Amino acid sequence: MERVSTEALSAFAVFAEHLNLTKAAAALHISQPSLHAKLAALARQLDRALYERVGRRLVLTPEGEAVARFARDRDERLHRFLDELHDLPTTRPIVLAAGHSAYLHILGEVIRSTLAARPGSLRLMHTHRHQMLSAIRTGRAHLGVATLDTLPDDLEHVPVATYGSVLLCPTGHPLAERDSVTLADLAGAELVVPPPARPLRVTLEKALRDAGVAWTVAVEAEGWPLTVHFAALGVGLAVVAGCIEPAPGLVAVPIDDLVGVTYHATHRPGALDDPRVAALLTAILDHTAGSGAGRPRKIRTSGTPAT
Incomplete structure (x- = not known):
């Protein structure tokens, strides 16, 4: 050769x-x-x-x-x-890959504090989970955060936060008065759901099927912000992670018998040998440990629905 x-x-x-x-x-x-x-x-x-x-x-x-x-x-x-060798601070940034839900609900404060302490030390990639995994595998990103339906064997994964599932429904809906609901309560409902093969869609469809619950797709929406927006417009009910704040006019009701949504931090084997990557992962874990992740509480917002 x-x-x-x-x-x-x-x-x-x-x-x-x-x-x-x-x-x-x-x-x-x-x-x-x-x-x-x-x-x-x-x-x-x-x-x-x-x-x-x-x-x-x-x-x-x-x-x-x-x-x-x-x-x-x-x-x-x-x-x-x-x-x-020249006793200089490392200038190349750590690259973090994540989707909009992770950036909006998990990583914001960590990013802000990291850049405030070390400007230019972090570069962000906006990806969906397949793009994130590809970026980690090819070395374009050091660390990724996403929900994963399966955990690839060639990468290492650390759970950073698990949020219980909640049902978003309008304030005038009969289920809005409940402290919690079950999957059986969704019988006949029109739901705002992610596109096929997304982790939540797969989990939700299996759970409803196992519970013998018939339902229909109101609309397929990509990402939490659009899902919440459609629910606020009255297009249908929506099942989302408990970290999602309901829009005005919506109530977030915990779902008792649906598994939560887990976000994982993903990296290649050996990536934590770089102390900067290890420090970023530690900061994410420290933040989510105090963020209240776990079983959601009922949330009712004030204001008028989206028009």
Whole structure:
């Protein structure tokens, strides 16, 4: 096997970030043909295809993901070594990947305090769970936070918060007067639900099926904010995590017999060897430990419903 070019590895790490030859070449300040030649040489040296075209998109092959991860780890270790050698503070930011629900309801205070103490020390990626897992695997992110229907064996996971499930219903709805409800109370209901295959949708459908409860889809909504908005418009009832604040005109009623929603922090094996990643995870765990996660209480908001 030919000797692997470290310059080509660094170029591939940038390409893997953009998955676009033009953008990656611009970021590297080289021509597109020059970048293409470096990537071709690297693939030849490794005797593996590193990316392929799927439709109009370029995607990494499994071997390409492994090479991208190695290249990013190598660059990061080199920067950390040089910073330590010259007794300089580490300037490369920790990358945190999460979806809007985690950012809105779990990570906000941690992000604020981290950036206040060390400006520029944190970079954020807005992802859904599959994108988060891909970012962790390829080394584009150090730490991810999301709800997961399964826990991949190749990554490490730490539960950071579990919230009981609640039913959002209008203040005038018969169930709004209850201190809690059960799945049987949802018989015949029209529900605002996530798209198919989302963790909550899978859990909710199975639980309702096991309980013998018939229901219908009022609308499929992506994300908690839109789900709450549809419920406030009167489109249907909604089952959400207990960390979600109901909109004006809605009541959040705990559901007794539905499992809660657990958010996990995910990272690659060995990631916590970096003290900055370990410190960020500790900060998240410390924050959620005092956030009141657990069985929800009934919440009634004042104000008028959305129009």
